[in-house]
Amino acid sequence: EAGVAQSPRYKIIEKRQSVAFWCNPISGHATLYWYQQILGQGPKLLIQFQNNGVVDDSQLPKDRFSAERLKGVDSTLKIQPAKLEDSAVYLCASSRAGMSYEQYFGPGTRLTVT
């Protein structure tokens, strides 16, 4: 079974630029999550999708972050404009519907904002 795929693996941008991350979850997983992990901290949930719909986006900075999940499969997370404090690893995870206790994580995208 293929794992969660993410791209790019690394991205360096200047502040005020925009950036987008892509995630392809495990086939058949209805729930998709985006987390932000700052160095030395645990992952923080940004947004959770159930199929096409948003279940929780309470911690997503909506003035600059946006996310969508196309046809209930792939997802993109966008930051526009980026700030220095957005430097972090952005993790995508997926799980089967009703099994959110067992999430499978991708390798993450390391974003550096200069």
Added chain:
Amino acid sequence: EDQVTQSPEALRLQEGESSSLNCSYTVSGLRGLFWYRQDPGKGPEFLFTLYSAGEEKEKERLKATLTKKESFLHITAPKPEDSATYLCAVQENTNAGKSTFGDGTTLTVKP
């Protein structure tokens, strides 16, 4: 607001030296508590889910236990390959079932 505190932040052990990692939590309603392992440059890897006080789960040299306020991850006779960051997370008992992670304990096992 749900809170998860892990201690110690870092732990260095000699190979074969058993120890425990602690995860204390506050959550309005607990659906489950999870342990993950994270290697450098990788995403977290699921280890265990615990649902109720008194429950225990085991996997190789790892055993997780749960009380009403904390969980312990016991590591018996660790090996260098057990070196990693161990993350604890709680899931609240709501429709969304949001998970809140602790900041992890970084374990280093020296041969």
